[in-house]
Amino acid sequence: MDPVLTPAGVRALDARLEGAGLLELAMEAAGRAVADTVQAAYPAGRVLLLAGSGANGADAYVAARHLHALGREVEVRALGVRHPLARKNRLRLRAAGVQTTPLGTSPAGLAALRRSLGAADVVVDGLLGTGFRPPLRPALAGVVAAMNAAGRPVIAVDLPSGLDAGTAEVNGDPVRADLTVALCGWKTALLFGPAAHLAGQVRLDGLRLPPGWALEGADAGAPADAEVAALLPVRAADAHKGTAGRVWIVGGHPGTVGAPALAGVGALRTGAGLVTVHSAAEVPLVMPELMVRRHADLAGFLDHVAPEDRPDAVALGMGLGPDAPALARQVLAWEIPTVLDADALQPELAGAGHGGCVWTPHPGEAARLLGAPTPEVARDPIAAARALQVRYGGVVVLKGGPSVVASAGGVQVARPGHPGMASAGMGDTLSGVIAALLGQGLGAAGAALAGVTLHARAGQLAGAAHGYGLSATDVGAQLGAAWLDLTGRR
């Protein structure tokens, strides 16, 4: 599990490392990781390193020393030092034979910087890391603008300068990096929204810290594929449809009948033994294996389902229309594993969730549930998912690229899918996927995490063939392959 750290989490980790006498070693590992990344990605040519006054700048000094040891031609332009380890590592760099030049922010200083940028084959951005507080001061804004205008490849240390590590929002004009070496853990800015677009490709280096230290102070975890695969059930050879989970899809309303059909496909393609769509409208039979039952009075039908006839899991809300909250209350009262999506995601259901239920809002629905503007949700999806979980109970999947899963046990960030998944019906399919996993015995948090991961992987597989023309039907068709791919059980 990779950690996702806030700036406060980084500060606490730094203090712990400092107390244990390990901070200097962590910094040495950070600088070395940056140097190794430069060497692997841009093995030839002159390297210009820009060092700020804090620990981010110290990492750049260490990287410069390692690059020099590797025989690379390096130039270091630096602001004044404030962090004691920046001072120490600058002295070490000089002792190793590399002089540093002041990074001036006056017109003459910026002209000199532009000359250095013009002579460089790759630039290392070690100006500002997690210690940055927006907005960028005008003096440094000129430096960042010169870097962006130079058109040279940029490798950022920890995160591009000018990005606030704790938010997906972009203020002003930060460094645009081609590659970022994230240190110790992911940051919100490297995972979500417009901020993540500025980081380029991200490589995480754990700096060989004592096991668990970074994760203990983390805001969230980002599980590895193998950790998610381990959640998925292995079936006995004598399994039959009665043991693979009976799933009900409750959805559909005149005009929105495709939604429950897609959820049904999602459930079937995720291994549910028996899938029945219950709807007030005529739902198309998109797969003959899907059972479709139309009810003139859906609420009356649900009222009369005997406990022994209830399914193993339900997904409710997809295209269901205005009766969804009342119908959701009926099903929630059964206290069986339940996915609530789309029309069932209404503020009046606050507090109605139980431990076996999964709410699956996209950012717009999350904003409605929280009574907050959508940009606020997008700014910090981890905080939004956590707030939703506290308010609604159960488990929350805040959908996106990547999705966030919040449960009483903590928050996890799943792997992103494919940009082609930005199209109608993807969420309907996902609700069926999660319901199928609930029906096969996974707990709500495990089903949510494994569900979004399978769905994202299926999106990647289908996206390779269909690109931006990807449809939810294409994704549904790849769910079986995604399962095999994730588990290696081909």
Ligand SMILES: NC(=O)C1=CN([C@@H]2O[C@H](COP(=O)(O)OP(=O)(O)OC[C@H]3O[C@@H](n4cnc5c(N)ncnc54)[C@H](O)[C@@H]3O)[C@@H](O)[C@H]2O)[C@H](O)CC1
């Ligand atoms: N545990 C870890 O993750 C490790 C991280 N390392 C690196 O440490 C930095 C964070 O270092 P810190 O000294 O706290 O802050 P910065 O270097 O990012 O910046 C401080 C510097 O920035 C100036 N500043 C702040 N806001 C602004 C602004 N708006 N405009 C201009 N300048 C600003 C401030 O005055 C300070 O001088 C982390 O990112 C990693 O790179 C460790 O090396 C290893 C352990």
